[in-house]
Amino acid sequence: MDDAGSLPRRLLASCALPHAWAGLPAWTVLDTGFADIAPFLHCWHSWQADVHRPCMLHYVGMLTLAEAQQLPERTRQTAQTAAPWQPLADALALACADLGSGQHRILLAEGQLSLTLCVGDTAALMAEQSFLANTVWARPTDHHWDKWRIKALARCSQRGARLSLDITSPEAPAWLTEAGYVDVQQDGNRLTACFQPRWSLGARDQAPPATRARRCTIVGAGISGASVARALARRGWQVTVLDQHAAAAGGASGLPAGLVVPHVSADDSPRSRMSRVGASLMLQHAAALLEDGRDWQATGVQEHDLELGTTRWHAGGAWIRPARLVQAWLDHPAIHCRYDAPVAGMQRREGLWQLMGPDGNIWAESELVVLANATGCVPLMLNPAHRHFLAEGLVQRLEFLHAVHGTVSYATHNSRPLPAHWPTHPVNGHGNFLPQVPLEGGAAWLVGSTFEPDRIPEQAGHRLAPLADQHRANAQRLCELLPTVGADVAPAFARNEVLHWSATRCVTHDRLPWVGALDDGLNGAIPSLWIHAGMGARGLTFSALGAELLVARMCGEPWPLESSLARSLDVRRPKRRRN
Known part of the structure; x- marks a missing residue:
């Protein structure tokens, strides 16, 4: 039986860490046994102490609801075994309070450690994932590993990913080989292997988008644009933000103060589940960037239902001054803002987007563009000179805004x-x-x-x-x-x-934001024209979530939502009538 100190070291060593991630912009770990918190704390500490560490560490942990409820206390107990873990454990315990079923995004280490916790049935949650891991730790979970669940691990693995699997079945080496793993080695009840199938993986065989940070131009310096700009800057991208106003938050984001409060429904609808994740993310950003009591405050919010004559207390509700948040998001050395810069034209030249002003002057050029300028994207993209940039059906879709x-x-x-x-x-x-x-x-x-x-x-x-x-x-x-x-x-x-x-x-037509690609990537590449708009009256609840989702899709990272929920935000989602 491994003790709290030896297990994390052995897991990292079995997957060639930290050497394997040296010099890369991002690294993704899938851990199916997050109830044992020691490997995560050791991985975090090793990453933080490594001068050659990736800019971003993505860690996806899976655990049951009962394990999630015990996580804060278990984290504090585990930290007592290693003094360097104590500040990390304190931050994690605070962030993991009151976790419910579903998927949760927690930003640590100034947002450069992205922890995605999947709470519930492991097999069901694995089917909801849209990422490729570099490291897979398949530890004891709420089920036994079998041939089909090992194939599910393979579907979440990049070519070359290292796997450490806790299993006692004598058939396990054959199952791993059938799923595409090679170099299978056994150490007691633990198998290690490398995902290197002899068959083509199609698009998965292409270099992942995150292999190099690039440039992105964002049109709009409101809450939609600033949230995406900050998310990209944290990942090492160079970002240019263009806005027609004289300063940031010149439109609806200039609201004197607004509320962050999740939507609640009797059936716990997708809107309600997404708003919980979005509100949690927004409060994390506020706590990290804003002055408590001046720019925001977690006061809680009382909701009155006048029709039913009932009240509901939202303990996690808060007020925020959106313009202060927008300014804080844009205050980053990798973000360059240009104001009084209306975008009237756009063109593609040798793989770069060029965005131009009314007189034809070029404001910016970059590999990717994000439209976050609310209804301003409609006349821009419906201009006959620009319509051909849009994927099929999106000309009609923009008319819904x-x-x-x-x-x-x-x-x-x-x-x-x-x-x-x-x-x-x-x-x-x-x-x-x-x-x-x-x-x-x-x-x-x-x-x-x-x-x-x-x-x-x-x-x-x-x-x-x-x-x-x-x-x-x-x-x-x-x-x-x-x-x-x-x-x-x-x-x-x-x-x-x-x-x-x-x-x-x-x-938008259904009061949910648009988060997605407006064009189709050429030759299997990721799209280069994206949209983050349609926040309506819930920009403080959905903007940070939409930004995390958009950038995760751009960079091939773990999504902050289950894929079935994320489809509800995609710009190409089916147009359904509101109830």
Whole structure:
């Protein structure tokens, strides 16, 4: 039986680590027995101490729900066996609190260690994966390894991947050979092997996209574009961000403050499951980059269902000032921003995209482009000169994008402390109310937002409701959500002391973002034109998740969601009616 110290060392040595990852931009480990946390902590520590380490370490761990619930305590116990593991274990234990079934993305080591935890049935979760591992540790799980489960490991392995398998069956070496493994060696109940099938693996035999970081131009410096820019910069890419405004967050991302709160449904719908992962990711970014109490705060959020007369407490809810987050994401040495830079034209020359301004000047050129400019991508890509860049069916798909105008009403507090009957945390469910947020003019309350669908300000003949009517709609919604608070602020509305902020949000037909490729890669290569748009009113919940998914697809990494859920965000998903 291995002790806590020898098992991790033997696993790394059996897979030629850390030597095998030296000088590479990324490395991916699949560990089917994450309930034993020691190998992960040792791998993390070895990676962190290695001067030749990859820029990104992707670690996919699988465990049952019962094991996930015990993980924080088990992590702390394991860390006691090795002092260098203690700070790592503390960070992991905090991040792993309250894990439920499904897939979870945890960013550690300033986001350069990407931990994907798959909680539930191992066989079912293996079928949901879309990545190729460099190292596979197949350790005891909730099932016994057999011929078919070994083939499932092979489907998640890159050519040349090293495998360490805990198994006692005498037939195991033959199963490994049949699945494409060679150099099978036995050490007690552990087999090691290398995935090197004699047959072609098709697209899997091509060099993985992550073998070299490249350049990417992102159109849009709002929450959609900034989240992708930061995700690429963490991986060593050089990123240029172009925006038509004079500064970042010039559109809907300039909202004074908004809420991060997951969607909840009785059937735990895909939207609900995705929003939980997205909210968790967003809070990780906020905690790492923003000042608590000034730029964001994990206050929790109270949800009121006025139809049912019920309330629900979201302990993980928070308010965030989106513009501060956008600025923090863009503050990276690998990100170069150009403002007052509207993109009017694009062309491909010798494998590079060139993005041009109205007078034909070239703003930027790069191998990849991401459109994150909300409804601005529609006139750009539907330009007859650009339509041929789009894959089949996407011209019609872009026509589904539309805009929704919204206005937030807010005012600074005239007295302190707040009235005793006011909530101390945000409330949502019929619009939302933020009782106290530190804005430039002082602590303020906010209420909103109005919702005027199918409006695009650039269209001729566009008309919005008068501002007085928009304020009136927000005041009425607040009176229905929190009657006593609504009565308290009614005089401020009547005296025209309430300020406003307005913008237009980009919305898809089913209110889920678009995350995917707009073109088809040539000769099996990855696509070069991508989109990250359509966040609607849930940009704070979905933007970080969408960025992780988009970049994972670009770089051949583990996805932050099960593949069946990720398809719900793809730009080419079937168009279904909303319920």
